[in-house]
Amino acid sequence: MAETRRASAGPTTYVLRVLVIAYLALLVAWPVVLVGTNAFANGTQAMVDVLADPDTVHALQLSAIAAVVATVINTVFGVTISMLLVRKEFPGKRVLSALIDLPLSVSPIVVGLALMLVYGGRNGWLGPTVEDWGLQVVFATPGIVLATAFVSLPLVIREVVPVLHELGTEQEQAAQSLGASGWQTFWRITLPSIKWAVIYGVVLTLARSLGEFGAVKVVSGNVLGETRTATLAVEERYLNFDQEGAYALAFLLASVSVLAILVVFVLRARGTRHRAFERQS
Amino acid sequence: MSIDVSGVNKRYGEFVALQDINLTLPTGQLTALLGPSGGGKTTLLRIIAGLETADSGSVVIEGVEATRLPVQKRNVGFVFQHYAAFKHLSVARNVAFGLEIRKKPKDEIRAKVDELLRLVHLDAFADRLPSQLSGGQRQRMALARALAIEPSVLLLDEPFGALDAKVRKELRDWLRRLHDEVHVTTVFVTHDQEEALEVADEIVVVNEGRVEQVGSPDQLYDAPANEFVMGFLGEVTVLGGVRLRPHDVEMTTAPVPGALEGRVVRALRVGFEVRVTVDVAGQDAPVTVVMTRTHARSLGLEPGTAVWLAPAEGATAVASATPAARPAPEAVAG
Ligand SMILES: Nc1ncnc2c1ncn2[C@@H]1O[C@H](COP(=O)(O)OP(=O)(O)O)[C@@H](O)[C@H]1O
Ligand SMILES: [Mg+2]
Numbered sequence: 001m002a003e004t005r006r007a008s009a010g011p012t013t014y015v016l017r018v019l020v021i022a023y024l025a026l027l028v029a030w031p032v033v034l035v036g037t038n039a040f041a042n043g044t045q046a047m048v049d050v051l052a053d054p055d056t057v058h059a060l061q062l063s064a065i066a067a068v069v070a071t072v073i074n075t076v077f078g079v080t081i082s083m084l085l086v087r088k089e090f091p092g093k094r095v096l097s098a099l100i101d102l103p104l105s106v107s108p109i110v111v112g113l114a115l116m117l118v119y120g121g122r123n124g125w126l127g128p129t130v131e132d133w134g135l136q137v138v139f140a141t142p143g144i145v146l147a148t149a150f151v152s153l154p155l156v157i158r159e160v161v162p163v164l165h166e167l168g169t170e171q172e173q174a175a176q177s178l179g180a181s182g183w184q185t186f187w188r189i190t191l192p193s194i195k196w197a198v199i200y201g202v203v204l205t206l207a208r209s210l211g212e213f214g215a216v217k218v219v220s221g222n223v224l225g226e227t228r229t230a231t232l233a234v235e236e237r238y239l240n241f242d243q244e245g246a247y248a249l250a251f252l253l254a255s256v257s258v259l260a261i262l263v264v265f266v267l268r269a270r271g272t273r274h275r276a277f278e279r280q281s
Numbered sequence: 282m283s284i285d286v287s288g289v290n291k292r293y294g295e296f297v298a299l300q301d302i303n304l305t306l307p308t309g310q311l312t313a314l315l316g317p318s319g320g321g322k323t324t325l326l327r328i329i330a331g332l333e334t335a336d337s338g339s340v341v342i343e344g345v346e347a348t349r350l351p352v353q354k355r356n357v358g359f360v361f362q363h364y365a366a367f368k369h370l371s372v373a374r375n376v377a378f379g380l381e382i383r384k385k386p387k388d389e390i391r392a393k394v395d396e397l398l399r400l401v402h403l404d405a406f407a408d409r410l411p412s413q414l415s416g417g418q419r420q421r422m423a424l425a426r427a428l429a430i431e432p433s434v435l436l437l438d439e440p441f442g443a444l445d446a447k448v449r450k451e452l453r454d455w456l457r458r459l460h461d462e463v464h465v466t467t468v469f470v471t472h473d474q475e476e477a478l479e480v481a482d483e484i485v486v487v488n489e490g491r492v493e494q495v496g497s498p499d500q501l502y503d504a505p506a507n508e509f510v511m512g513f514l515g516e517v518t519v520l521g522g523v524r525l526r527p528h529d530v531e532m533t534t535a536p537v538p539g540a541l542e543g544r545v546v547r548a549l550r551v552g553f554e555v556r557v558t559v560d561v562a563g564q565d566a567p568v569t570v571v572m573t574r575t576h577a578r579s580l581g582l583e584p585g586t587a588v589w590l591a592p593a594e595g596a597t598a599v600a601s602a603t604p605a606a607r608p609a610p611e612a613v614a615g
Contacts, residue, residue, distance in 0.1 A: 170365035173332055174423075176352050177359040178379035178430055188378075192369040 078156025112218025
C-alpha cells in the first residue's frame with residue numbers, strides 16, 4: 001500500500017504534505033513543546049514548588065476526582081444511550097441523536113451558564129429544591145462533576161455507535177437462541193465486542209474532562225483550596241505573574257493528555273491489527 | 282409432529298411476507314424450505330425460531346404451544362447464513378455457550394464440547410478464534426454450538442450460502458450424514474433446488490409468501506403441483522401446449538404418429554450432453570431438447586434437419602397455462 005502511494009506522489013502531494021506538517025507544528029506541536037521548555041526553564045524547581053503547595057495539590061485532586069466521576073457516569077450512560085440509539089426504534093430518536101452532539105458544539109461557558117440557570121442555589125430552576133434536600137450543586141464538587149460530564153458527554157457515544165452498527169445483531173440473536181437473556185447477551189456478547197470502542201471513549205472522555213475549563217469556571221466558584229480545579233489554578237497563577245508555576249502545572253495537565261492520546265494510539269493500532277486479522281480469513 | 286405451523290401471516294408494512302402458512306413437519310426429518318430469494322423462507326424460519334413474531338397464527342414445537350414463547354425458551358438451534366460466530370470466544374467457548382448459560386457443571390460442559398467438536402471434525406481447533414477458521418469450519422462450529430443445547434429442532438438459514446461451490450457440496454453431503462447420525466428434526470432454507478433435492482427428506486416450496494407444494498424430492502420432481510414448482514425444480518420447455526423437461530422430449534428423424542414436426546436450429550454440445558434447439562411449426566418459442574452426445578451423433582443432426590418431437594413415455598408434464606404460441610420464460614431461458 002505504502003509503495004503504491006509513494007509511486008503516485010507528485011509535487012502537489014509534497015507541497016500539501018509540507019503545508020500540513022507546518023500547520024500542525026505551528027499550531028499544536030511547537031506551543032506544547034514550549035510549555036514543556038518553559039516549565040523546566042529553571043530546572044525542576046518550579047515543578048517542586050507547585051507540588052509542594054497544598055492548595056495546588058488539592059486542585060489537582062479535585063480535577064482528578066471530577067474527571068473520574070464524570071467519566072464513569074458518561075461511560076455508563078454513553079453505552080446505554082448507544083444501545084438505545086442503535087438497537088431500538090422509538091419516536092424522537094433522530095432528535096436525541098442530534099442533541100448528543102450539542103455539548104461538542106456549544107461553548108463550555110454557555111454550558112456553565114445554563115447549568116447555573118438550572119441548579120443555581122438562589123434562583124435556579126431546580127437549585128433551591130435540591131439545596132433543601134441538603135445537596136449543594138453549584139459552587140461545590142457535584143456542580144464541577146456535572147459541568148465536566150456535560151462537556152464530555154458525546155465522546156463515548158460517538159466511539160461506540162458506529163461499532164455497534166458494524167457489529168450487527170446476528171451474534172446477539174445467536175446468543176438468545178442459545179438461551180441467553182437480554183442482560184446475559186449484553187455482558188457476554190455485546191460488551192466484549194464493543195470493548196475497544198468503550199476503552200477509546202473512556203480515554204478521550206478522561207482527557208477532555210481533565211482539561212475542562214470554561215463550564216467549570218462558571219459553576220465552581222473558583223474558591224482556593226475548595227472548588228478550584230487544576231485548570232483554574234493554572235489561570236490563577238498565570239494572571240498573578242507566576243508564569244513558571246503556571247507552566248509547570250500546565251505541563252502536568254498536558255502530559256496526562258499526551259499520555260491519553262498515546263494510549264488511544266496504541267490501542268487503536270492493536271484494534272486495527274486485530275480487525276484486519278479477522279477479515280483476512 | 283415436531284413442528285406445527287398454522288395460519289401464519291406476516292407483513293412488513295404494506296408488504297405481505299407470509300400469507301396463511303400451514304405446515305406440519307414430522308419428527309426426525311430433514312426438511313428443506315426451497316424457493317426463490319425474497320419468497321419468505323427466512324421470515325418463516327425466524328418465526329418458527331421465535332426471532333420474529335407472526336402477525337397471526339400459531340407455532341407448536343414438539344407439542345408445546347410456542348407462539349408466545351421468546352426465542353430463549355423455545356429450545357431451538359439456529360444456524361445463520363453468515364455463521365454469527367462469537368468472535369471474541371474460542372471455538373470451544375462458542376460451542377460451550379449455551380451450556381454455560383444453562384449453568385451445567387464444568388466437567389459435563391467439557392465432555393459435551395469435546396464430543397461435539399469431534400462430531401464436526403473441529404477437535405484440533407478447539408482453542409482457535411473463529412477468525413482463524415475457514416468459512417466451512419466456522420459453519421461447522423456454529424452447527425456444533427446449536428447442537429450443544431440438544432435442541433428440539435435445528436433450523437438452518439442458507440447454511441452453505443456464503444461458501445464456495447466445492448465446500449458447499451462437501452458440507453451438504455456431510456449435513457446429510459450428520460443428520461442420519463443425530464436425527465434431530467432439522468429444517469434448512471435454501472434457494473438451490475439441487476441442494477434440496479439431494480439432501481432433504483421432504484421439501485417445502487415457498488414462493489411469494491405462500492407454500493406452493495410439500496412433498497418428497499421424488500414427488501416434487503415427478504408430480505409438480507403447478508408450473509412454478511415445475512419450473513423451479515429444473516429446466517422446462519414447451520411442446521404443443523405441454524410443459525416438460527428438455528430431456529423428456531423424444532426426437533426422431535422419421536415421422537412418428539402423434540409427433541410434432543420441426544427443424545433443428547442449432548445443436549450445442551455442453552459436456553456430455555447436447556442441447557438441440559428445434560423450431561416447431563405453429564409454435565413461436567423453439568423447443569429445447571437435451572440428449573446424450575452418442576444419441577445426437579446417431580441422429581446426425583445438422584441445422585435444418587427435419588425432426589419429429591414427442592413427449593417421452595412417463596415424462597413429467599404440466600399443461601401449459603400460457604398458450605403454446607407465446608414464448609414461456611423458461612423455454613427462452615433454456
Ligand atoms: N425486517 C424487514 N423489514 C421489511 N421487509 C422485510 C424484512 N425482512 C424481510 N423483508 C421482506 O420480506 C420478503 C421475504 O424476505 P425473506 O424471508 O428474507 O425471503 P427469503 O429468505 O426467501 O429470501 C423480502 O421481500 C424482504 O424484502
Ligand atoms: Mg433468506
